[in-house]
Amino acid sequence: MPELPEVEVTRQSFAHRIAGALIGSARLGKPLRWPLGQPAEALAGRRVRGVRRRGKYLLLDLDRGILLIHLGMSGSLTFSAGPAQAPGPHDHFDLQTDQGLLRLHDPRRFGAVVLVEDEADLVARKLLDHLGLEPLGDDFQxxxxxxxxxxxxxxxxxxxxxxxxxxxxxxxxxxxxxxxxxxxxxxxxxxxxxxxxxxxxxxxxxxxxxxxxxxxxxxxxxxxxxxxxxxxxxxxxxxxxxxxxxxxxxxxxxxxxxxxxxxxxxxxxxxx
DNA sequence: CTGATCGCCTGAGAGC
DNA sequence: TGCTCTCAGGCGATCA
Structure with missing residues (x-):
């Protein structure tokens, strides 16, 4: 499903609402394309600074580390405040914060959520280094x-x-x-x-x-x-x-x- | 280096 | 109704 426009639209629809949020807990459902890299508990207590996009990846900048999210073919995110609905069979990642719940819905599970310490992290480099020019950026000449x-x-x-x-x-x-x-x-x-x-x-x-x-x-x-x-x-x-x-x-x-x-x-x- | 294929998964729709 | 087949927004791994 998601190409650059869908990923960017997704980013714009929750970046301002999640900025500054304190993570209380995280939950993983069925395995996605790649492992998170650390236990989900490692996310608790971190704070979300903001959300960037690189290609079709979303990068949630945390006060410690970066959470990479890819929507694959069938993924979509929701961010909602208020009482959380119980996760459905295709809701494979939840990030509960004090400003709302970020949830990844991905029936085909080609998507991924990966926690890295920084962009020099080996996994981050494997996923991001080979990416070409940002088509909406100044470097695309x-x-x-x-x-x-x-x-x-x-x-x-x-x-x-x-x-x-x-x-x-x-x-x-x-x-x-x-x-x-x-x-x-x-x-x-x-x-x-x-x-x-x-x-x-x-x-x-x-x-x-x-x-x-x-x-x-x-x-x-x-x-x-x-x-x-x-x-x-x-x-x-x-x-x-x-x-x-x-x-x-x-x-x-x-x-x-x-x-x-x-x-x-x-x-x-x-x-x- | 490049290019061509292969899977990873689930669900919807077509055809029999 | 129910089965089988094909296709669907992506992309890394592997092999030639």
């Missing part, structure tokens, strides 16, 4: 982006998904950004000229930032930490629209598979 595509013979769609050139672009927004840039998803990344890289750079920033404004995409059950759904899926130009008319030229949207993932594109509006 056309020339560095274009340089990152050099030497990449793989299809541009898959290079975007890999996340080592630019982070946060998942399966929905990769198709959407390539449509906006007029680039065929199968085009080899290293064959993209500087002018087309400029178009793609702009398209990535555009689609991700507009998706954040719309609260992300709710295809099935995504909601932010206040339980609110996203609406960007209503504006999708190609994703999930196989066989339907292109919103630009009217031709049928095509679907293909790249690396076990569905890709959607318009063969008229997107050139190789």
């Amino acid at each position: 056309v020339d560095t982006f274009h340089a990152g595509l050099r030497g990449r013979r793989a299809p541009i769609k898959q290079v975007l998904l890999a996340g080592d050139v630019v982070v946060g672009v998942g399966n929905i927004y990769a198709s959407e950004a390539l449509f906006l840039a007029g680039i065929r998803p199968t085009t080899r990344a290293d064959r993209i000229s500087l002018p087309r890289a400029r178009l793609l750079h702009g398209a990535i920033r555009d689609v991700l930032s507009r998706a954040v404004v719309k609260g992300g995409s709710t295809l099935r059950d995504f909601s932010n930490a206040q339980g609110e759904r996203g609406y960007f899926q209503l504006e999708a130009m190609v994703y999930g629209r196989a066989g339907e008319p292109c919103r630009r030229c009217g031709g049928p949207i095509q679907q293909l598979r790249q690396g076990q993932r569905s890709t959607f594109f318009c063969r008229v509006c997107q050139r190789p």
Whole structure:
């Protein structure tokens, strides 16, 4: 579910409410993708300073350590004050604070919660070091982006998904950004000229930032930490629209598979 | 180095 | 109704 916009929307929906909170206790449900790294009890007594995002990871800065949270494919967070509901079968992590309960709901359990002492921690480095440029940040410039595509013979769609050139672009927004840039998803990344890289750079920033404004995409059950759904899926130009008319030229949207993932594109509006 | 595959999990929907 | 199959927003590990 969650790509950069959904993770950022989630962050914005609870960062200000959890800032300064004192952790009373933590609870783990079924195992997630990686172990917490320490007993859940180790979180008690720590204080939450704030919440950052790196790619699709949320980083809860504590007065001692950092709690890394990844939503995987099906994860969502809620943060609620007042009496806590009993955890459901898919609620696999709770962080009880004096300002509310942060709860991770993740049916498929591809998500993770990892406690590290700092960003130099080996596990933190394994997860974060290889990540590419932040697409909404100042470092994401056309020339560095274009340089990152050099030497990449793989299809541009898959290079975007890999996340080592630019982070946060998942399966929905990769198709959407390539449509906006007029680039065929199968085009080899290293064959993209500087002018087309400029178009793609702009398209990535555009689609991700507009998706954040719309609260992300709710295809099935995504909601932010206040339980609110996203609406960007209503504006999708190609994703999930196989066989339907292109919103630009009217031709049928095509679907293909790249690396076990569905890709959607318009063969008229997107050139190789 | 890069690229292609493989799993990790559960649930929904299609087809028989 | 109930079974089997395919697919779903991610991504690290492994092998060529």
